Amino acid sequence: xxxxxxxxxxxxxxxxxxxxxxxxxxxxxxxxxxxxxxxxxxxxxxxxxxxxxxxxxxxxxxxxxxxxxxxxxxxxxxxxxxxxxxxxxxxxxxxxxxxxxxxxxxxxxxxxxxxxxxxxxxxxxxxxxxxxxxxxxxxxxxxxxxxxxxxxxxxxxxxxxxxxxxxxxxxxxxxxxxxxxxxxxxxxxxxxxxxxxxxxxxxxxxxxxxxxxxxxxxxxxxxxxxxxxxxxxxxxxxxxxxxxxxxxxxxxxxxxxxxxxxxxxxxxxxxxxxxxxxxxxxxxxxxxxxxxxxxxxxxxxxxxxxxxxxxxxxxxxxxxxxxxxxxxxxxxxxxxxxxxxxxxxxxxxxxxxxxxxxxxxxxxxxxxxxxxxxxxxxxxxxxxxxxxxxxxxxxxxxxxxxxxxxxxxxxxxxxxxxxxxxxxxxxxxxxxxx
Numbered sequence: 001x002x003x004x005x006x007x008x009x010x011x012x013x014x015x016x017x018x019x020x021x022x023x024x025x026x027x028x029x030x031x032x033x034x035x036x037x038x039x040x041x042x043x044x045x046x047x048x049x050x051x052x053x054x055x056x057x058x059x060x061x062x063x064x065x066x067x068x069x070x071x072x073x074x075x076x077x078x079x080x081x082x083x084x085x086x087x088x089x090x091x092x093x094x095x096x097x098x099x100x101x102x103x104x105x106x107x108x109x110x111x112x113x114x115x116x117x118x119x120x121x122x123x124x125x126x127x128x129x130x131x132x133x134x135x136x137x138x139x140x141x142x143x144x145x146x147x148x149x150x151x152x153x154x155x156x157x158x159x160x161x162x163x164x165x166x167x168x169x170x171x172x173x174x175x176x177x178x179x180x181x182x183x184x185x186x187x188x189x190x191x192x193x194x195x196x197x198x199x200x201x202x203x204x205x206x207x208x209x210x211x212x213x214x215x216x217x218x219x220x221x222x223x224x225x226x227x228x229x230x231x232x233x234x235x236x237x238x239x240x241x242x243x244x245x246x247x248x249x250x251x252x253x254x255x256x257x258x259x260x261x262x263x264x265x266x267x268x269x270x271x272x273x274x275x276x277x278x279x280x281x282x283x284x285x286x287x288x289x290x291x292x293x294x295x296x297x298x299x300x301x302x303x304x305x306x307x308x309x310x311x312x313x314x315x316x317x318x319x320x321x322x323x324x325x326x327x328x329x330x331x332x333x334x335x336x337x338x339x340x341x342x343x344x345x346x347x348x349x350x351x352x353x354x355x356x357x358x359x360x361x362x363x364x365x366x367x368x369x370x371x372x373x374x375x376x377x378x379x380x381x382x383x384x385x386x387x388x389x390x391x392x393x394x395x396x397x398x399x400x401x402x403x404x405x406x407x408x409x410x411x412x413x414x415x416x417x418x419x420x421x422x423x424x425x426x427x428x429x430x431x432x433x434x
Contacts, residue, residue, distance in 0.1 A: 051366070057097050059353075060104065060124050063103060072260070072291075073342075076292070080350070083327045083347075084351075085350070102120075102124070104119065108136075130151070133156065134208070135156045135211075145168065155349055157401050158174055158175045158176065163433055166400070168400055171309060171352050171390060172286065176214050176215035177430075179285075182283055183197075184222060185421075197253050199219065200229070200247060200255050201255070202258075202267055203231070203232050204233065239270070241274065243270075254281045255282050256285070258285055260288065261296060264296075283306065289341055289342040290306070291337050292340070302412055306408070309345060309391075309406060310341065311390070313325055313328075314416065321344075324344050324389060325338055356378050357370065359382070360374050381395065390402075390405075391406075391423050399433060404426050406426055
């Protein structure tokens with residue numbers, strides 16, 4: 001991915017510099033094209049009635065550029081951001097207005113998050129929407145987003161970002177709901193043994209990962225499911241003999257991994273070394289990107305499951321998936337893989353944000369009236385068709401995630417994720433958040 005990014009950065013007009021963020025927007029005259037998912041074409045009437053400012057509509061964003069998860073952000077999320085907004089600009093912008101951006105480094109640090117937020121709000125006092133990735137970082141600035149009246153979006157979602165309902169909106173489901181969905185809708189219906197299915201977590205010893213244990217009271221009420229004690233590992237752990245022995249002795253059947261790519265690779269290697277990798281079903285959350293994971297695991301990735309909000313990149317008969325795959329191939333022609341889960345999830349976030357901005361400007365009748373409050377009103381009842389990239393997107397008064405369906409992928413030895421389930425109706429662990 002590094003060489004691909006170098007070519008990409010050489011091809012765009014302004015480079016985003018770490019530590020010295022610079023606004024980016026392409027300037028060529030767009031050629032009108034037919035509408036695609038996430039890139040609906042405004043009507044001529046709407047364009048003629050709403051004056052288009054000469055300057056770009058600026059969206060600040062903060063990614064982990066130098067922290068512990070920077071490989072996935074640099075390799076997948078940042079390219080998806082650039083590829084999508086460049087595509088929007090090449091196809092007329094949003095209601096005729098180009099989109100620009102400035103990227104900041106959050107270091108995936110909850111301690112750093114508030115300072116980065118202050119810089120973004122100071123640099124762009126009128127920006128109604130900000131992207132800040134990393135669930136722990138978003139939790140750290142959640143109250144600030146409400147006080148500043150800015151929509152905060154990004155990939156990943158957990159109970160702390162969604163409850164109480166605030167100004168954080170993302171199409172991704174809660175991690176807790178995803179875990180319950182995988183068990184209730186996929187693994188348990190296939191379970192044929194006379195005993196309960198035994199389930200356990202193996203978690204990074206960090207607040208963002210351990211937060212998913214909020215789902216345990218719900219899981220303990222599911223018939224025919226036994227929840228074993230969670231296992232924890234430090235971010236840099238290499239020897240998991242004790243953890244694997246406990247899982248082996250307990251006869252675990254399904255293990256949910258909540259970790260980043262290096263830790264997930266260690267888990268798979270240690271499971272192989274301890275002789276339990278092929279005896280257990282291992283499933284990971286969307287926080288792990290296969291493009292970053294596969295070089296660390298090689299064919300040990302074979303058999304790993306992943307629960308996703310977006311369709312498999314091999315389902316490109318769906319127009320929304322085809323758009324994502326085509327943009328990826330166009331901008332990264334030498335990439336070994338099809339787009340990974342983080343690239344696709346970031347595209348989904350941006351499709352939804354673009355549609356929210358479009359709808360809000362048309363509703364209020366002027367770009368000058370596009371405030372955080374106006375965008376918040378739109379998001380509260382926003383519905384978006386992503387052309388099969390995801391299930392239907394629909395937010396609600398207390399519903400801060402967009403999708404109500406998930407799908408399960410499984411990787412082969414080449415690191416290719418194929419869908420092994422249909423769309424699964426998402427289990428709702430917290431029914432009051434609707």
